[in-house]
Amino acid sequence: MGKEHVEGAELKRFLPIFAQVVIGKIVIRCLSDVGQEFKSNKMVKIVLDYKWCFIWALVVIILCTLPSNNFEGAPSYPGMDKIIHCGLFFIFCTLMYHGVIQQFCGKAKRWWPVFIVSFMSFLFAGATELIQFLFFTSRSGDWFDLFADAIGIGMAGFAYLLTYVNRK
Structure with a gap:
């Protein structure tokens, strides 16, 4: 029970960091695509x-x-x-x-x-x-x-x- 609790706590700390990285990459990708569209204007x-x-x-x-x-x-x-x-x-x-x-x-x-x-x-x-x-x-x-x-x-x-x- 204690080991599962520790793994669960590590997972809870890891998921927000992972989500921030993934969301950050998605946002950067979207902004770079928008930037490319704007540069054509x-x-x-x-x-x-x-x-x-x-x-x-x-x-x-x-x-x-x-x-x-x-x-x-x-x-x-x-x-x-x-x-x-x-x-x-x-x-x-x-x-x-x-x-x-x-x-x-x-x-x-x-x-x-x-x-x-x-x-x-x-x-x-x-x-x-x-x-x-x-x-x-x-x-x-x-x-x-x-x-x-x-x-x-x-x-x-x-x-x-x-x-x-x-x-x-």
Whole structure:
């Protein structure tokens, strides 16, 4: 009786683990099948190619809409705000260029992505400054911030041109 009780207890511990593994494998298999179906959809592929750009855009929007008193404890010096704006939009454009490279399988060697990415990024920069100006009392839209954003956009475009355009 004692041996059967021990075997029963081991079986009770083993079954949930076994069920979790089996269910986990089934779920992973189903999700991978769904993922394959989604990848065949062109629009979903584009969204997946630019996913890091979209995530970074959300980070930029969140940072631009936080009250400025949230950053009082951070060390600062004159002009640091402009450097941060430049860096945020450099990263944003770099991730957008990464999406362009993913979308065209590394074959995007023309100049047109520079114009499109720069235009879209400048619109986004203008929108963030306009949102700060119109909707937030603790933040202010500033032409110099927009200029710093444009410098970051230009730096990313220059890096893309050096790396991918007319490469042999």
